[in-house]
Amino acid sequence: MAVAAAQKNREMFAIKKSYSIENGYPSRRRSLVDDARFETLVVKQTKQSVLEEARARANDSGLDSEFIQDGVPIGNGDNSPTVEDGTQQDETKNGQLADADIGDDASKTDEDYTLTEEEIILQNAASESPEAEQAIQQAALLLRMRDGMGSLARVLKTVDNYKGCVQHLETRPSQVTDVQFDALVKVSMSRNNLLQLIRSLRQSTAFAGVNLMTENISSKTPWFPRHASDLDNCNHLMTKFEPELDMNHPGFADKEYRERRKQIAEIAFAYKYGDPIPSISYKETENATWQRVFNTVLDLMPKHACREYKAAFTKLQEADIFVPHRIPQLEDVSNFLRKHTGFTLRPAAGLLTARDFLASLAFRVFQSTQYVRHANSPFHTPEPDCIHELLGHIPLLADPSFAQFSQEIGLASLGASDSEIEKLSTVYWFTVEFGLCKENHQLKAYGAALLSSIGELLHALSDKPELRPFEPASTSVQPYQDQEYQPIYYVAESFEDAKDKFRRWVSAMSRPFEVRFNPHTERVEVLDTVDKLETLIWQLNTEMLHLTNAVKKLKGTHFE
Numbered sequence: 001m002a003v004a005a006a007q008k009n010r011e012m013f014a015i016k017k018s019y020s021i022e023n024g025y026p027s028r029r030r031s032l033v034d035d036a037r038f039e040t041l042v043v044k045q046t047k048q049s050v051l052e053e054a055r056a057r058a059n060d061s062g063l064d065s066e067f068i069q070d071g072v073p074i075g076n077g078d079n080s081p082t083v084e085d086g087t088q089q090d091e092t093k094n095g096q097l098a099d100a101d102i103g104d105d106a107s108k109t110d111e112d113y114t115l116t117e118e119e120i121i122l123q124n125a126a127s128e129s130p131e132a133e134q135a136i137q138q139a140a141l142l143l144r145m146r147d148g149m150g151s152l153a154r155v156l157k158t159v160d161n162y163k164g165c166v167q168h169l170e171t172r173p174s175q176v177t178d179v180q181f182d183a184l185v186k187v188s189m190s191r192n193n194l195l196q197l198i199r200s201l202r203q204s205t206a207f208a209g210v211n212l213m214t215e216n217i218s219s220k221t222p223w224f225p226r227h228a229s230d231l232d233n234c235n236h237l238m239t240k241f242e243p244e245l246d247m248n249h250p251g252f253a254d255k256e257y258r259e260r261r262k263q264i265a266e267i268a269f270a271y272k273y274g275d276p277i278p279s280i281s282y283k284e285t286e287n288a289t290w291q292r293v294f295n296t297v298l299d300l301m302p303k304h305a306c307r308e309y310k311a312a313f314t315k316l317q318e319a320d321i322f323v324p325h326r327i328p329q330l331e332d333v334s335n336f337l338r339k340h341t342g343f344t345l346r347p348a349a350g351l352l353t354a355r356d357f358l359a360s361l362a363f364r365v366f367q368s369t370q371y372v373r374h375a376n377s378p379f380h381t382p383e384p385d386c387i388h389e390l391l392g393h394i395p396l397l398a399d400p401s402f403a404q405f406s407q408e409i410g411l412a413s414l415g416a417s418d419s420e421i422e423k424l425s426t427v428y429w430f431t432v433e434f435g436l437c438k439e440n441h442q443l444k445a446y447g448a449a450l451l452s453s454i455g456e457l458l459h460a461l462s463d464k465p466e467l468r469p470f471e472p473a474s475t476s477v478q479p480y481q482d483q484e485y486q487p488i489y490y491v492a493e494s495f496e497d498a499k500d501k502f503r504r505w506v507s508a509m510s511r512p513f514e515v516r517f518n519p520h521t522e523r524v525e526v527l528d529t530v531d532k533l534e535t536l537i538w539q540l541n542t543e544m545l546h547l548t549n550a551v552k553k554l555k556g557t558h559f560e
């Protein structure tokens with residue numbers, strides 16, 4: 001019960017996957033202004049005010065998380081935040097309704113924004129050229145009329161003023177509180193005027209909502225990061241698991257912890273491509289938490305981790321990076337990875353949106369958190385922390401074949417549709433985060449969230465969860481929850497098998513263009529001209545020549 005309620009609470013605050021919208025990506029995440037940091041802060045403030053009351057009840061005094069879970073009936077009590085509360089907040093804040101898509105309840109959970117996804121697409125399409133701006137657009141508007149049919153006259157007049165043509169008109173009694181009628185108005189007018197029409201209707205108090213609903217707006221290839229430095233714009237957070245905002249977070253009622261978490265997050269927000277990663281002087285308690293987890297992983301790893309993980313782990317120990325008594329510094333880890341696989345790290349302020357997170361992998365960049373889980377829950381925590389990144393992800397990123405595989409996932413995510421991102425991140429979830437594989441007929445873990453959470457590792461290997469064979473097509477559509485131990489895990493025939501299957505599935509994705517990473521320039525190129533392909537073929541031919549020579553030399557044929 002508490003779990004379901006907490007899930008509801010989290011869903012209410014969930015942010016849809018996105019790139020930074022300020023770069024023109026027509027995402028569902030609404031940007032208020034121009035940077036991820038500001039955007040994240042505004043979203044947090046809104047959520048925070050909803051939670052303040054709840055926290056006051058928890059009394060900020062070291063109550064344990066179980067009490068908070070049961071003591072504050074999240075999502076089902078009279079004091080609990082509801083979806084409607086969230087919407088209302090948006091309304092008072094921006095003077096407009098937040099439910100962009102009619103009939104889609106989930107969208108009502110979207111937070112502050114000024115433009116809907118459709119409007120951003122429209123705006124982008126209009127801004128492509130003066131002709132594009134004047135191009136005639138068909139569109140449907142859904143209007144929520146507070147004061148009855150009288151408002152229709154105003155609508156028709158305004159459409160007329162903007163030289164538009166009404167092609168279809170339909171009304172119905174509204175089911176929305178305080179709204180008498182909904183009207184569906186299909187219009188045809190220039191894109192620019194359509195944008196102005198929407199703005200103008202929104203200014204009227206007669207409408208509780210003015211929503212553009214159109215699917216056939218064509219715009220250029222969406223923005224995606226082309227150079228590793230563009231990742232400075234790909235750090236949007238899913239704030240749902242932060243201790244400030246998640247009542248089930250072990251640090252929710254611990255003010256000192258929240259302060260520390262925030263302080264470390266600042267580093268990530270200030271970080272720019274090319275900077276060395278600032279080192280953190282971890283406190284005794286933080287190092288102690290690391291030590292507890294580290295030692296337990298050392299104990300369990302020989303029996304339960306896959307071979308590749310163990311091999312890389314040993315290398316990290318030999319390099320004096322993995323030691324029991326102190327948390328490794330990200331800069332040292334980054335330099336270590338660079339030497340082994342070309343991967344580097346950049347600091348992340350928390351759980352990133354799947355789109356932003358996956359995009360960085362295309363550049364062999366792993367965005368890593370730097371703060372440490374709460375001392376009270378060393379063996380399982382709801383948000384990724386540096387112990388998860390370090391003990392879970394880093395060893396395999398030092399493995400050349402896994403590193404390449406990670407980059408392929410990242411490349412496949414660039415410019416992918418929302419539903420493809422959803423599938424990619426689901427497969428990522430059940431493999432890279434929670435994957436199990438067979439090794440000599442024994443079950444081994446390779447998933448990072450298993451290797452960093454002893455609690456979940458033991459659960460996964462117990463007889464409690466359901467184990468299914470890994471098959472990307474079905475795994476990619478399996479719904480999952482991300483706050484409790486998983487009820488289902490997917491088992492690959494071998495670690496190699498998991499990578500192969502994932503890889504084959506990824507390459508069959510429907511994106512209409514191919515991309516390639518150029519390691520010399522750290523740039524992703526879209527392979528869309530014959531010139532680019534010819535240059536590439538020439539480069540590959542040169543490499544082929546070297547490889548063939550190498551084989552000849554090894555076989556001694558150069559003496560013949």
Ligand SMILES: C[C@H](O)[C@H](O)[C@H]1CNc2nc(N)[nH]c(=O)c2N1
Pocket residue numbers: 348350351352353354357358367368369384425428429433
């Ligand atoms: C792609 C997928 O959603 C995945 O679980 C991501 C999401 N965002 C993340 N963000 C951070 N900081 N660390 C992670 O390991 C992840 N994992």
Ligand SMILES: N[C@@H](Cc1ccc(O)cc1)C(=O)O
Pocket residue numbers: 379380381382383384385387388433449452453482
């Ligand atoms: N549960 C993981 C941390 C984690 C949380 C959320 C994630 O999406 C991934 C990892 C641990 O305790 O180590």
Ligand SMILES: [Fe+2]
Pocket residue numbers: 384388392393433448449
């Ligand atoms: Fe992770």
